[in-house]
Amino acid sequence: xxxxxxxxxxxxxxxxxxxxxxxxxxxxxxxxxxxxxxxxxxxxxxxxxxxxxxxxxxxxxxxxxxxxxxxxxxxxxxxxxxxxxxxxxxxxxxxxxxxxxxxxxxxxxxxxxxxxxxxxxxxxxxxxxxxxxxxxxxxxxxxxxxxxxxxxxxxxxxxxxxxxxx
Numbered sequence: 001x002x003x004x005x006x007x008x009x010x011x012x013x014x015x016x017x018x019x020x021x022x023x024x025x026x027x028x029x030x031x032x033x034x035x036x037x038x039x040x041x042x043x044x045x046x047x048x049x050x051x052x053x054x055x056x057x058x059x060x061x062x063x064x065x066x067x068x069x070x071x072x073x074x075x076x077x078x079x080x081x082x083x084x085x086x087x088x089x090x091x092x093x094x095x096x097x098x099x100x101x102x103x104x105x106x107x108x109x110x111x112x113x114x115x116x117x118x119x120x121x122x123x124x125x126x127x128x129x130x131x132x133x134x135x136x137x138x139x140x141x142x143x144x145x146x147x148x149x150x151x152x153x154x155x156x157x158x159x160x161x162x163x164x165x166x
Contacts, residue, residue, distance in 0.1 A: 011037065012046050016053050028064065031057055035067040047074050048081065099145040101163050108145075111138045112163065116155045 011034030018027035038046060047054050055078045062071045104112070107128075114124045125135045143149065146157040 010046060015057060016050060019057055028061060031061055032066050035070055039067060039070040044077060048077050103145060108138055108142050112142055112158050115151050
């Protein structure tokens with residue numbers, strides 16, 4: 001059943017509206033039409049950007065074997081997106097577990113301050129009367145405690161944690 005509204009919104013969104021109105025059969029018919037149109041053009045974002053409601057509707061469609069290959073592809077993209085969001089959330093939560101300021105030696109804080117001043121490892125070693133390998137060793141300890149990989153990340157993370165880097 002096509003209405004005037006059908007021509008004003010994308011078919012995928014129209015299907016979501018119908019489902020929200022508990023018109024499930026009409027929603028499935030509308031999403032089927034949207035899938036036929038979108039598959040030929042390789043459209044993905046029009047579905048994925050709609051989020052969980054669209055994923056739920058596509059899951060219902062998958063059970064009815066409508067456009068099985070395309071629906072499967074879309075559902076796998078939803079799953080991949082969730083996995084990536086989960087990984088990012090874990091990464092962000094693990095960053096919050098960086099060690100407190102008390103766990104940094106005065107030498108490490110001094111080296112971190114010099115990193116912040118954009119001094120090279122060589123300049124740091126000369127200024128602190130340390131060997132270059134000792135400076136690099138301290139860098140690795142600092143990176144581990146801050147849970148970073150690079151000097152720029154270490155400085156940014158130290159600022160974020162309000163460590164003394166003046």
